[in-house]
Amino acid sequence: MSSRFYEYVAAEIEAIEAQGLWKPERIISSPQGATVTLAGRAATSINLCANNYLGLASDQRVIDAAVNATRRWGAGLASVRFICGTQEIHRELEASIAAYLGFEDAIIFAAAFDANGGLFEPLLGEADAIISDSLNHASIIDGIRLCKAKRLRFATGNMEELEQRLREARDDGARTVLIATDGVFSMDGAIADLAAITTLAKRYEALVMVDDCHATGLLGTKGRGTAAYREVEGRVDIITGTFGKALGGAMGGFIAARRDVVALLRQRARPYLFSNALAPSVCGASLAAIEIARSDEGDILRDRLFANTRRFRAGMEKAGFDLLPGEHPIIPVMLHDAARAQAFAAALLEAGIFVTGFSFPVVPKGLARIRTQMSAAHSPQQIDRAIEAFALTAKQLEAAR
Numbered sequence: 001m002s003s004r005f006y007e008y009v010a011a012e013i014e015a016i017e018a019q020g021l022w023k024p025e026r027i028i029s030s031p032q033g034a035t036v037t038l039a040g041r042a043a044t045s046i047n048l049c050a051n052n053y054l055g056l057a058s059d060q061r062v063i064d065a066a067v068n069a070t071r072r073w074g075a076g077l078a079s080v081r082f083i084c085g086t087q088e089i090h091r092e093l094e095a096s097i098a099a100y101l102g103f104e105d106a107i108i109f110a111a112a113f114d115a116n117g118g119l120f121e122p123l124l125g126e127a128d129a130i131i132s133d134s135l136n137h138a139s140i141i142d143g144i145r146l147c148k149a150k151r152l153r154f155a156t157g158n159m160e161e162l163e164q165r166l167r168e169a170r171d172d173g174a175r176t177v178l179i180a181t182d183g184v185f186s187m188d189g190a191i192a193d194l195a196a197i198t199t200l201a202k203r204y205e206a207l208v209m210v211d212d213c214h215a216t217g218l219l220g221t222k223g224r225g226t227a228a229y230r231e232v233e234g235r236v237d238i239i240t241g242t243f244g245k246a247l248g249g250a251m252g253g254f255i256a257a258r259r260d261v262v263a264l265l266r267q268r269a270r271p272y273l274f275s276n277a278l279a280p281s282v283c284g285a286s287l288a289a290i291e292i293a294r295s296d297e298g299d300i301l302r303d304r305l306f307a308n309t310r311r312f313r314a315g316m317e318k319a320g321f322d323l324l325p326g327e328h329p330i331i332p333v334m335l336h337d338a339a340r341a342q343a344f345a346a347a348l349l350e351a352g353i354f355v356t357g358f359s360f361p362v363v364p365k366g367l368a369r370i371r372t373q374m375s376a377a378h379s380p381q382q383i384d385r386a387i388e389a390f391a392l393t394a395k396q397l398e399a400a401r
């Protein structure tokens with residue numbers, strides 16, 4: 001009947017496998033944490049690939065908050081927000097994230113992917129222009145595609161090119177110009193130069209949108225994100241972010257902006273209008289995580305996170321590894337060759353270190369890597385064990401050549 005279609009699907013799968021690009025999913029048989037138990041393995045593995053920056057994913061208080069919210073508010077809403085899906089806890093979460101980040105209001109989505117997917121189309125039209133960093137997250141790229149505004153791109157972090165695009169947009173008579181950038185670029189751990197970007201934005205009267213998924217909760221004063229880290233808070237117009245990383249790791253995304261912008265998004269953002277309200281458990285967990293992140297205890301967690309980051313960097317450099325420079329707890333270990341990155345990750349797993357190799361098309365050809373991510377939950381001993389395992393694995397692979 002549709003045999004041609006199913007043949008096509010099978011051929012695509014084969015092609016992905018033949019190129020060595022198939023992404024298997026490892027099954028974990030424990031909660032997320034500094035160490036995890038991988039299904040079929042007796043020993044635990046030190047986990048260096050979660051976005052669990054503050055270690056809150058299995059924090060007992062966050063778990064309890066999720067359970068208590070379920071008991072108080074139920075399993076779910078069976079409704080979108082505007083029909084009968086808005087409980088007090090949804091508004092509480094929106095108020096909490098807005099207050100934390102210093103914005104008038106916020107709107108929550110099922111995922112940051114949806115926040116980015118729904119952000120642009122309601123706010124900008126044919127008369128406007130969006131200038132996007134070339135390494136922006138897939139969800140920003142998709143969101144911009146769904147919007148009728150003119151699209152311009154600048155090479156990642158290239159401020160001369162950004163200025164050129166701003167000039168082009170202005171010469172072209174664009175009504176509103178919006179610069180869209182990741183706060184932290186997830187494959188490199190590079191932190192956007194928001195000081196330069198907001199200065200250019202001011203000069204050309206452009207708005208600035210920052211996707212702070214890898215920054216909210218961990219970067220800058222009280223973990224308020226990239227703008228805080230670059231000391232330009234108040235100069236960013238729109239922040240998008242996730243509850244699925246540092247802020248507990250459950251799921252859910254948000255947009256923080258001025259009150260009117262949020263109000264318009266509630267009326268028009270399609271992933272908000274046509275998708276179920278967040279489960280109360282997710283709201284409860286995220287509220288508890290924000291509370292911890294913005295507290296003095298959050299400072300202790302961030303101190304631990306960045307101490308681990310410096311410890312791993314220093315140890316790995318001493319062991320002779322090629323790391324991308326930076327300060328973020330994303331630390332890419334460059335192995336360049338895709339096959340070598342895969343072999344290295346597999347050997348590390350045998351040594352009790354859980355990491356993932358990244359190669360083309362996720363990163364450019366010849367720039368294959370193992371992306372490690374530190375957590376406040378790691379002990380210094382675990383960091384040292386990970387460094388030793390990396391060094392030993394390098395020796396073993398070298399000897400096997």
Ligand SMILES: *Cc1c(COP(=O)(O)O)cnc(C)c1O
Pocket residue numbers: 110111112113114116137139182186211212213214241242243244251252253
């Ligand atoms: C993880 C991530 C997202 C998606 O977040 P979800 O809440 O998991 O959908 C979007 N943008 C960036 C930059 C991310 O790192």
